[in-house]
Amino acid sequence: MQTTGITVQSRNSAGKVNSVSFDLEGTGTGFNTWPGNTLQVLTNAPSTQGNDYSVKVYGMVSVPCKCEEATTRKGPRELTQDELNKGTAVYVSATPNGGQAGNTSTQLNLQIEGSSTFTPIGKPSNWVYNALSYNTKDHWIYAISQANHNSSLQECHPAGHLLQIDPVTGEVYDLGLVKNAQGATLFHKATSGRPNDLDLINTGTFDLRGSNEVMWVGNTATSGTRQLYKIPLPAVGAKDPRGEIARNQNNAPFQAGAEDHVVLPSAPQYLWGLVSPARMQQDGANPRTHVMFERINMDTGERKTWTIPADQLQDPSGNTAIPEKVWGKAWLYGNGNLGFGTGGSTADQVGMQIKVFDPTGEHPSFQLVSRLSDLPASYNTDATSNPGVQIPSDLKAKKTTLEPGDPRLEQVYAAGLPRDKKYWALEVENIGKGASSGFTLYDILPATYEGLVEYNQVVYEGYDGGNVHTQPATENPQTGEITKTYFFGPMPAGGKATVIIGATLKSGAECRPNTASVINHDKDEDPTNDTAYDSCPGALSKTAIDTNGDGKVGFDDITSDTDGQGNVTYTAAYDVTVKSFDDLNEYVYPAPTDTPKLPKGAKLTGAEVYFTDEYTSKDKQPVDTPSCVVESDVLQTGSFRLDNCDREGSEDSPEMREKRTIDAVGRQDPKHGDGTHRYRVKLKFTLDKAEYDKARTESAGGGEGGVTPGDGAGTPACSAERGGFANSVKMGDLEDEGCYPGPDKTRFYLWKVDSDSAGNVTTIPARDGDKYGAQFAIYDQDPTGPAANKIADLKVTEDGKYLWTELDYGTYYLLETKSPDGYQLLPTPVKISIKRDANGKTIVESDQQNALFAASKPSDLPQDYPDGAWLQVANVHQGVMPKTGGDGVMLPILAGLLIAATGAMGIRRRLN
The missing domain is CATH 2.60.40.10 (Immunoglobulins)
Incomplete structure (x- = not known):
């Protein structure tokens, strides 16, 4: 409100009231108060007496300012080069803290990985808004306005409006009050008190399936009805949005219990969220000890929940899920995981990154990828993100032992760290073309080590670095494994960060593989290089099998079958063994990847994998039925996973990790496990002998005798280039190859x-x-x-x-x-x-x-x-x-x- 004039009244001894109005826009006009609520008005306005007026103020007449009219929706926005070059951006709306009384303005922020403070985008807006939602089709942010608790701003910045927000400048455009089909205000508001959806819409996300641009919102807190509304965006150039209450086939409104929601790209028909404590109690769960996941089908309204004890969800550091929180911020990481941050009365700096397996199934499972700390916090807050619009990144992990003579080892000693420890360099390098918005680095040392120490400097190459914080090392009480966690902020393409840690091998203990792994918070081009091992010899091996038992491996060990048309199919069998050396801990190894390397003239037609675990005698042949068969489309990619025969880099699952777990070698078990997993790979192929013989002769320089084993500098005696039938396996940074020599x-x-x-x-x-x-x-x-x-x-x-x-x-x-x-x-x-x-x-x-x-x-x-x-x-x-x-x-x-x-x-x- 803006005061443009003032009317004052005086009363004489006879009780007569005189009223005089003054235009405060006049030159020289001013006013100030005196004690006793007396206002002295000094003016150069004409006066018959020329006297000043001393009057008691009984009231003020004010004229409302002219509010800006709603504008039309703007067209799709071109992404800036900066937006393309950086990783997934997480946008957070925040009002001044102090409960709902602080809802007087909103600042749009970037929540940057590794930083405990928000990075503001533009200036604060007089609009109080929530239900923040990024539309990846037009690259604008949309929100719903809430009630503004500054009375002078309420008239021009009312609740219930659809807002269009520029993610680069933070500028807000009002598209008008959201109404129903009859033209009335869409959002419910009781005559007095609760429920009040209109003033406090707090969850929002988009349904972008097909041609949809439908915003789903609601007030799912205790102050609201918890019913959901769906609002199709007005067409470009239009305003005054229309929406409706989402209803099921029985005309009942869709209900929600989470206070912010996200849509997973792999399950675009569902809303996902973490249910607030109040609604958990209503659903019969204990919010003090459990967390509850919510999935809502946007087509049917079906609401399913899964209640899990918080201590059963653990990240690699052993941190558990966080109960008893209002998860007012939800966003989607570029890697497809869910991100959650707190809000409301429970607002603090913690958060969680959650991976959902089988999100469309009847029994999805959940993994706590990382428990976040040092997040920026706000009472009235919401979040959204823009995954998938950036240039992809590719983070590669590497773990190497620092050997004597390495200058980095000398730097460690110069910093005063003990010389009797073994030190490793943990490197993360972005070898992709785009930036990563951030990543989590885990290092896991087996129980054979103790006394973990850290070199206190992070070495950055290719960028300035910063925005990194760590969690104290944790020890798993069951396995004795030591885990150290680092949270890094953005890393540009070509950037590299290196941390150095050290530990002491316990007296009498043998070498055990230890692991470093990186979790890219954006979509990673090559997930197979995100784990690195400082491994002990013999952890991975691959051999061609002497099937005829003559004591040597030759082409005659490759079996053949001829069909009725005279077509010959050959079968070459290889054994891949993964060996654990750990007497105390389970060994969960990364998914082994198989790559056939057949010579010219050979055409791969099929592949089967037979699996035996650590409790199967090494002398026992695999069962007749393969554990999995490689589909033809996967076969054409050139590589496949051994644990499930799927394509390299495909999504992992708890079942596959369980399959790749080798029990501790020293575990007392009546089955007497030997610590080895075996995969027998059977490759089926046809062979054009004319093409094969020609290629062998040409590779040997034209000699009639074909290829001489070992010919050519740097070429193995048995290789596809030399006419051999080779097959390689890769597991993390370990690699081995088995090969049948070509026919003599x-x-x-x-x-x-x-x-x-x-x-x-x-x-x-x-x-x-x-x-x-x-x-x-x-x-x-x-x-x-x-x-x-x-x-x-x-x-x-x-x-x-x-x-x-x-x-x-x-x-x-x-x-x-x-x-x-x-x-x-x-x-x-x-x-x-x-x-x-x-x-x-x-x-x-x-x-x-x-x-x-x-x-x-x-x-x-x-x-x-x-x-x-x-x-x-x-x-x-x-x-x-x-x-x-x-x-x-x-x-x-x-x-x-x-x-x-x-x-x-x-x-x-x-x-x-």
């Missing part, structure tokens, strides 16, 4: 002999004109069948005596395709197997070891002749039985020729 190549030699009537055996040269021009081909299957593929044609050796080709170890079919003049073709294809004998010597076996065939090599072969498998084949004269040096085989040969002749006639008939 060997030379297969064939030499033909002839014998005269006296039994003299003669070697027939491979080159002797048409007379001895025999030709042979190698097939992968019986060439009389439809699915056979020719592998190679035998070629002539350089000395012209023998035929040869290079083959993998395996089984083939030999077919003579052209016989020399005067000789007959071999009667049938011959099945041969090229293998190693018990002494490792390469041999060939045939299913027709008779007068035609002998696994032998020429006696006059030079000693330096290239090694290989030799098969002697007798020429068959037309009309004469062959001899390879023995008699008594005429009947089998005749039988064979008869069978071959009969088969040939049948083929001829089919062709005709």
Whole structure:
């Protein structure tokens, strides 16, 4: 209200009242009070007497100022570069403290991680507002005004208006009183007293599904009806919003018990909140010892609650959830977690970050990610955030032991810290393109360590740092683990922060893995690098399996199956072991990630994982049924988790963490656990041998012998680049690889002999004109069948005596395709197997070891002749039985020729 004029009255001795008005806008006008409520008015206004007036003030006449009219909704706002570059912003409205009497203005603030004070945005507004809600579709903040307790501001800043607020400047635009469809004030207000929704709307968030821009609000405190209202935003360029009470199919209003709500992106149909103590009591729960989560279905009004003892929700430091609080601030972290801060009579500087698992299910579960401290506090307060609009960040954790000679270790000693401790550097680096709004760093030392100390300086690289506070180290009374927690503020892209801690290994204790993990408060591009270990040797290993039990791993350990069409599928099996060394504590390891590395020509078609825990004998084979099967879309990403066969970086769950928990090695248990988890990975693939052989030959520089194991500087002897069938596993910063070498190549030699009537055996040269021009081909299957593929044609050796080709170890079919003049073709294809004998010597076996065939090599072969498998084949004269040096085989040969002749006639008939 603004006073523009004053009327004073005087009364004479006869009781007559005289009234005189003065315009206070006149030049020289002024007034001041005298004792006894007497006002002396001095003016240069015209007067017949020219005298001053001394009068007693009986009242004042005031003229209300002209209030600004409601404005229309502004269009979508372009984000500033600063907003894009920084992480998720948490906006908080705060009024001057002092209970509701302090509701005379509102300051919009940024709540910055690691800071105990708000960062103001612009100047305070004369509007008192709450139900703060960020609209990610147009990048404006919206709120509902509350009653202003400054009487001079009430008329122009009334309750129940929809406000549009600039997140950069804090400027407030009034879109008008929220009315119902009939044009009356939407929000309920009793004639006197409570319930009073109109003056104290305190919860708000958005339903942004599809084309929706619907604001959900209510007064869910004890002063209100706790019913919810939904308000579609007016169109851009319009004002005077209309809304309605949210009602279910029975026309009953939706009810809520939390005093601020958030919508999870993974469950956009639900409102989530923490119920206030008063409503908890009404619902039959004990607010002194429990916390209650609330989920409201915005489509049906169904309200579900889950009451959990506060001490059952613990963060990694052992801090428990906080009961008996009014959670007046709720926001969404960029990582998808819920954030809560206190308000009202319980307002203080604590808060919680909560992760919800299975938010749409009948039995969701909850994890206390971190218990917050040093948050800014206000009585009448609300919060909102803008997750998902920024450039993503990627925080990478690293934990390294400081070895002698490390300059950082010398700095630690120079600061007076003990020299008899082991020290670690805990590094967090933002390797993403965007900033993180903040993060929590946990370091967990196993019970084998004691006497934790800290280097009191945080080293920042790439930015100025600051905004960090810590919690005292805590010791888990059950496990003895020591946890140290750091809360960091914003970190830009390229920034790095390093803290140094130290501890003493207990006398007689062995090395145990210890962990550092970072929780990005924004969405993280690569969650797999947020955990680092200073691990003991052997904590993770991966090996290819000797399936045939010959004492060595080779391609022959890869099994194969052929379908009815002749298609071959190979299966390679690998064992991944995760070993715990901790005698006292459970070991919860990060999700192992498997990455197949197959050579060119191999195509991955499937993957299965078989799991055995620490209570399964290492000699026991996995069960026949896989614990999980990798879906094809996950397989195409190139990597998958071993614990659930899901894609790398997928959301974790309490069930999976329980599966990845190894009981303490020293635990007394009748099952006698050995501290090892095993994952057997079976990769299924097809193999294009032509493409595979070509790639191997090219990688070896064009040599006919294919790849020599170990060729190439820095290339492992067994690797996909060298034709091996490799498979790697990664767990935190640990990594290992198992590999099957590619199929070995060997030379297969064939030499033909002839014998005269006296039994003299003669070697027939491979080159002797048409007379001895025999030709042979190698097939992968019986060439009389439809699915056979020719592998190679035998070629002539350089000395012209023998035929040869290079083959993998395996089984083939030999077919003579052209016989020399005067000789007959071999009667049938011959099945041969090229293998190693018990002494490792390469041999060939045939299913027709008779007068035609002998696994032998020429006696006059030079000693330096290239090694290989030799098969002697007798020429068959037309009309004469062959001899390879023995008699008594005429009947089998005749039988064979008869069978071959009969088969040939049948083929001829089919062709005709």
